[in-house]
Amino acid sequence: MDTQEHVIQIVAETLNLSTSEINESSAMENLELWDSMAQVNLMMSIEQTFDLELDPEDFMKLNSVSNIVEYVDNQ
């Protein structure tokens, strides 16, 4: 599974949606369920799944599938 598929799966799981409802352009600004609360759970799941530790400064930047994929790939 490549990073993007993986991230889409995590976003879908966190927002309780199916993976078909999420794609590379999904983001906080275009998904109603992706609110600030979902964002915190999403950050936790990203950390636990990819075994990395985010800085608080990154929390709000990682607000779209493409941003998250880019961040994870650069680690």
Place this chain on the structure above:
Amino acid sequence: MGRTSSFEDLLEITSLKQLQEKTGNWFQSLTLLEAQKLQRHINGLGASTHNVKLGFIHTYTSDLLNPWLEFHASIHDIDLDIYHAPYGMNVFEAQAGSGLVQHNPDLTVFMLQREDLHPLIKQPVTGLSVEQQRSLKDDAVANVIKILKAFRHALHGRMVVTILPSRFSAETGMYDLQSEFSEVDWWSNVKKEISRQIDETLDSTAYMDLDSLLASVGRQQFFDLRYWYTTRYPFAAQAANLFARQLVSVVEVICKPKAKVIILDADNTMWGGVIGEDGINGIALGPDYPGNAFIDFQRRILDFKERGFILAICSKNNHQDVIEVLQNHPHQVLREDMFSALKINWEPKHINIQAIAKELNLGLDSFIFVDDSDYECGVVRKELPQVHVVQTPKKAVDIPYCLDNISRLEILSLTQEDKNKTQLYAQERQRKALQSKVSDGGGDIEEYLHSLQMEMSIELNAEHWVERLAQLTQKTNQFNLTTRRYSEQQVQEYISSNNWLVASFSLADAFGDSGVVGLLLIELQGPDAARIDTLLMSCRVIGRKAESAFLETVLTSLQQQGISLVRAEYIPTMKNKLVQDFYSNHQFSTSDNFAFERSLIEQKPLRADDFPMKISLAS
């Protein structure tokens, strides 16, 4: 790798009972994503049986706990409806029409911080004099109790109060406890005082100490400070997981049948080895490994006995071999008189367990069965699905802790009744012995009842029993005409109300006192009519005409108040077939077998001397 593959195994599970009966903290290492995945798998197995409404009053972020709460609830077959009040510990939410009051939660959880108790707690308390510390403690406790009282008044369900532990280690450092101004000492006194006042002044309310959760995971694993400083959410994943688990165990205790009996196997459960082969000197039970683990296990079981659980043994052995250990083994902790039932024979275990249920007059769904054998656990699971089966872990070192995560073994309050329970059932054994002696001698049942020298004490609106009366409504399944469950708060309301009559009784006889075992909740409907809302009795006094004596005496009292018509109903459940003819047998008439009425003018209540006991009535 090991963990990943075991998580995949979890997704293969096809029945919830398998998950519920898993021992140990298997869920503790799950990630949030795994928990959500597993929850979805569980939801796919079918809809939950129980629906429970939760409410949160919180001064820090609480809604991020939702996925963890829903995860643990799903394992225990519970569907949660969760409401989070707006931030803040203010009495506004306790007012009629507030979001919380409208949500009408079965359980309201208070997630407070220390600073909420008193503004001065933001400062180091070690800077205060001993006198100032004391008055700060008193003021802080008074503040929180006052607000809790306002909520208690407005809410019907249970309440659980928590206070977030400090993010910092002790103010005065490593040797804090030695200091005259010790913060740890001060705080533990504050908690003690809050718990004490909750216990004394608030019904159906418990204090859940998060400091003990902090101690078990460690401060660094408990807090994730990044989320705390960015979103006021304090918990690292593992702490959130365990906290949610604890809250769901409270929910379980509220909505599931109470566990009452722990049935233990003997060989390889209470001790290592097989008594019939290894002999009393050969079994592992003593100060060395693995015997010391079995001593610890028995010690744990003793804790549960102190909490009020009844103990029984179900073992395939020669009776005398096991009795020999119970009586004479120097390291045996659980002695013969601590067990209320012993089935040590070669019958199949499910037959023996059914016999224990009959002997103790308790439903199978109140039983926890502990055994090491795949075969025996399998048979009991198959034949008696109502029984909670615990298979002891393979490694001796894990055995002492195998009952630690069963929430139905947690109790929300301990009444004196609970503590006396084993004794009460022992008395019942003696009564049965007398009964068979009387009947063997050709005597009839009336003669037996008179030989018991029973004395019934009926009390009206007895406020001092409110905890026990609520407990009776929650626990009684078989002799219960309507099976309506009430909280302490609700029972208290009925006791205080002029439109309700709350009658209860206890029964003493030659062998001992039953404690409070019966309850009538009666609503007065106008000047001359009344409705029996609840009539229940503990099964331990069945077969002694107590139910009739109780009902007729209370009806006499109603008649004296001018009541001439009494309505009643029978609501059938899986458990209460026993009482389906109760009202028909007590001069009530019915057209449909569910709604009944009795005219006290035509069908006068029976008098006290119609019953084989002395009856006293106190109001």
